[in-house]
Amino acid sequence: MKESMQKVRELEKQQFGYSYAMRVIDFDSETIAPEDGNDGRAEAMEFLSRQSFDLLVNDSTAALLKAAAADAETEQEQAEVRNLQREYDEIAKIPAAEYAAFAKLCQQSIPAWTKAKRTNDFSVFAPYLEKIVAARRAQAAYFDPDRDPYEVFLDRYERGLTIAQCDAFFAQLRETIVPLLAEIQKRGAPIRTDFLNQEWPIDAQKKVSEKIMQLWGLDPKRSMLAESEHPFTTEFWRKDVRITTHYMPRDMFSNLYSVAHEGGHALYELNINPDYDYTSVTGGATMGLHESQSRLFENIVGRSRAFVEYLYPTLKELFPQQLTDVSAEEIWRAVNRAEPSLIRTEADELTYALHIMVRYELEKALMQGTLAVADLPAAWNAKYKEYLGVDVPDDAHGCLQDIHWSMGDLGYFPSYALGSAYGAQAIADLRKTHDFDAQWAAGDMEPLKAALKERVWQWGSMKDPRWLVKSLCGGEFDAKYFTEYLTAKYTEIYKL
Structure with missing residues (x-):
């Protein structure tokens, strides 16, 4: 050297x-x-x-x-x-x-x-958000004064991503999601949900968390689970990755899928080549790639029929009263129900992208100077009514629900939708050589983890992001795999 x-x-x-x-x-x-x-x-x-x-x-x-x-x-x-x-x-x-x-x-x-x-007091946070937006706009101008300030930060989170690409991507998703949701609401088979909103003891919920950590293979010597207002993952280094969850007494599945999601992030960081330790090439390459792993483990694995059937005996044992007359099939359909809602982190796979579109359009407007922070709550509520058809009762369930903007992360949100699409394409390609349904029904995550480690995890941020996306997806990225996945899944769930 x-x-x-x-x-x-x-x-x-x-x-x-x-x-x-x-x-x-x-x-x-x-x-x-x-x-x-x-x-x-x-x-x-x-x-x-x-x-x-x-x-x-x-x-x-x-x-x-x-x-x-x-x-x-x-x-x-x-x-x-x-x-x-x-x-x-x-x-x-x-x-x-x-x-x-x-x-x-x-x-x-x-x-x-x-x-x-x-x-539920937006005025407490508003002065800080005003300063954050102003600072980010100034930073974008320092970096590239001739470029749209929002696009400067899109590129920070997802290398090479442009506003034009984002607009086209979301338009493609909207063409599938909106009519499919309309069909579900018009003639979808009813889904039982009465058992969801009840008391779920926190002690038992913590055992669910431990079970998910164990199934994902998160070694307690190298990872840990804590509690926070908003679930997140922090990677200190390859042998110290920590995730958090938030327990809700009347919503056990929120915790289950938070741990599944953050666990996907952790797996990425825990499986990077040790040769990269303490260098600039360790750590995930882009937030889109990172979210592809978290969304994949949360939804494609965690909400699959095979995995729910595997987890069902554990849930019955931990919650015998709550699930007395509830079948595995009913749980699978309930955790995949498609219904417009207020909270992004609890949204179903189908409407989730609509939540991201709201944030994308609002943070773009904030960065471009066409939306004032003082007008954010009203703009948020209007977008939710337009895109999801729901009335926002207060700011705690509206523009204050996510931590990202308080951390300065303007430009991050599109990564969630892109990550979902990357993951769907990756699984479509990997299914050519893997029987994931049989493996997940047995609680076996190792073949999937080995494949993802080979394609993405091991490389950290050493490879160019475009190379990594192609490696993960098994070819050039195409959002059609995601829209086809959503169509097939929700057609089956709602018996369309």
Whole structure:
């Protein structure tokens, strides 16, 4: 290894240290940290962000990356330099003080969002969101002043994604989802749901969580489950990935599928090639690829008839009173019911993309300056009425339901819909050589995990995202696999 690459590795190890510390702060703030300690955490985050920024953005690092680009000999070394250069280019134009202040702002914003959601008071969060939107618009202008500010951040989460591509993708989904939902509402066979809304003891729900963790193969020596207001995954490194869930006394399935979803994220991070440890090529490549894994394990596996039948005896044992006269078939149909709803994380596979479209259009308008934060609740409610036909009763069930904007994640939401489509195409291709229904009915996730590790997980972010999408999908991405999957699944469920 050339001297320049040795110095790159030293830089990456230092970056890892700062990243680890900041992720500890984030994880603690959303799980176990006391509320009144937030100011101190925000100060610490601002300091660490500034140190991390100064470590990367300076003349010495710029010269080092230039030298390393010429000296890199292996594919991994070339990818490390390429990823570092991209990171450098993304933030180098942002004034250091603004970069650090933004990290502090987000650390202050998250608890404000939590309080606003719990108290149903958008005014608590609005001032923070105004600052976040303004900061993101400024950052986009620093990076590429001639490009649409929202598109700048779309590209951050899903490399190469444009507004035009997003618009076309969502239009294709809408052409299938809207008429299919209309058919279901018009002549779909009724689905039993009376057993869903009842008391589900939290202790028993926690055992369901443990069962899902075990089935997914999440080793407790390398992963853990905590509780938070909004479920999420944090990867500290390849042997320390933590997920969270939120228990609702009257909705056991919300927790079950939250753990299944976050567990998919965790599997990706836990199975990256150890050669990439502490380098810029570890970690998931894009959020679309990451969400493909979480949505795949949550829905394609977790809501499959085969898996529900496998899990049924465990659920009956843990909830004997709640499921006295409920069959596995009734559970399978109930957890896959298609009905317009208020909450994205509890939405069915068919209408889920409509929830994403609402967020896509609103955050695009916020970033483009055509929607003021003060007008967000009304705009949100109008979109939900237009797209899902539901009336939003309050902001807690409306524009305050997601944590993403409080974290500065404007441009993230389309990744969920893209990930769903990636996963559907991947499974369609893998079914050519795998009998997943038989395997999942036996609780055997290993063949699927092995295939996903070979196609995506092992590579971390070393390969180009376009290569990884093609590898995952078994060919060039085509949203038709997702629309065909939805059509077949819901035709069967509703006996159309």
